[in-house]
Amino acid sequence: MKTAVATERREVNVVTDYILKVLGLDVCADTLVGNQMLRGISGGQRKRVTTGKIVNSIKQYVHIFNGTAVISLLQPAPETYNLFDDIILISDGQIVYQGSREQVLEFFESMGFKCPERKGVADSLQEVTSRKDQEQYWAQKDEPYNFVTVKKFAEAFQSFHVGWKLGDELATQFDKAKSHPAALTKRKYGVKKAELVKACLSREFLLMNRNSFVYIFKFIQLTIMAMIVMTTFLRTDMHRNSVTDIHDRCKPSCFLEAKEAQ
Numbered sequence: 587m588k589t590a591v592a593t594e595r596r597e598v599n600v601v602t603d604y605i606l607k608v609l610g611l612d613v614c615a616d617t618l619v620g621n622q623m624l625r626g627i628s629g630g631q632r633k634r635v636t637t638g639k640i641v642n643s644i645k646q647y648v649h650i651f652n653g654t655a656v657i658s659l660l661q662p663a664p665e666t667y668n669l670f671d672d673i674i675l676i677s678d679g680q681i682v683y684q685g686s687r688e689q690v691l692e693f694f695e696s697m698g699f700k701c702p703e704r705k706g707v708a709d710s711l712q713e714v715t716s717r718k719d720q721e722q723y724w725a726q727k728d729e730p731y732n733f734v735t736v737k738k739f740a741e742a743f744q745s746f747h748v749g750w751k752l753g754d755e756l757a758t759q760f761d762k763a764k765s766h767p768a769a770l771t772k773r774k775y776g777v778k779k780a781e782l783v784k785a786c787l788s789r790e791f792l793l794m795n796r797n798s799f800v801y802i803f804k805f806i807q808l809t810i811m812a813m814i815v816m817t818t819f820l821r822t823d824m825h826r827n828s829v830t831d832i833h834d835r836c837k838p839s840c841f842l843e844a845k846e847a848q
Contacts, residue, residue: 602631605768625658639794641657641666641669641670642669644657645669645670656674657670659708661708661709661712662708663706664707664708667687667706667707667708670687671686671687672684672685672686672687673685673686673690673711674685675690675711675715677715677739678715678736680737680739680740681740682715682736682739682740682743682744683711683739683744683748684743684748684749684752685748685749685751685752686748689748690707690711691707692713693742693743693746693748694714694723695725696742696746697739698725698726698734699714699720699723699724699725699733699734700723700725701723702722703722715736715739717733717780720733720734721733724768755834763791825844
């Protein structure tokens with residue numbers, strides 16, 4: 587029993603060490619993440635911790651359930667970039683490349699551009715279509731450099747073997763008989779109005795339970811204020827059976843008016 591527990595702990599430690607190395611966080615493995623009061627790892631390392639966990643979890647989910655996830659990231663770290671299977675590069679509203687991650691550099695090398703060894707692939711993909719930064723990736727030094735527009739990249743991708751394969755897949759009509767019954771919605775709203783109301787009410791009850799003290803305090807406060815306001819209407823129902831009653835009620839005011847007139 588002890589041997590099994592020790593083996594299980596060893597496997598957990600191996601997986602943890604492997605994930606830390608993949609994310610480049612092995613240098614700060616024994617450092618707290620930290621917060622506003624406690625200084626911990628740097629901002630870049632904290633970003634890699636969050637992004638790496640999310641992307642790795644989504645990757646496992648997609649592979650297990652055979653699904654697809656499209657994620658947009660701004661300047662992802664190389665460790666995060668390597669977790670993706672396919673790359674969609676969009677520039678100026680046009681698709682420059684869409685296909686396997688392993689073949690994206692091959693496409694740009696066929697166009698005469700090469701990613702430097704110490705440069706991240708994700709950063710180079712964002713700069714290779716820019717007029718300002720494109721020249722630094724020009725690899726054919728024996729030929730003069732001319733700026734390649736996004737339109738030319740998109741046209742060249744159609745003739746690239748990855749683009750051919752993608753075009754053939756899109757040209758093949760999908761058999762609707764193989765689609766899931768819930769794949770296409772047949773109603774304007776995906777959820778009924780009664781279910782929406784029920785979900786909103788359950789959410790409000792959950793928020794009320796989380797802040798029950800505030801709601802109880804406000805209820806008691808409003809109740810006390812309502813009782814105080816109610817006391818102003820205690821003697822509003824006074825009898826007016828005759829002229830004498832009205833005259834008796836008006837005596838003080840008439841007396842004051844006469845006194846003031848004197």
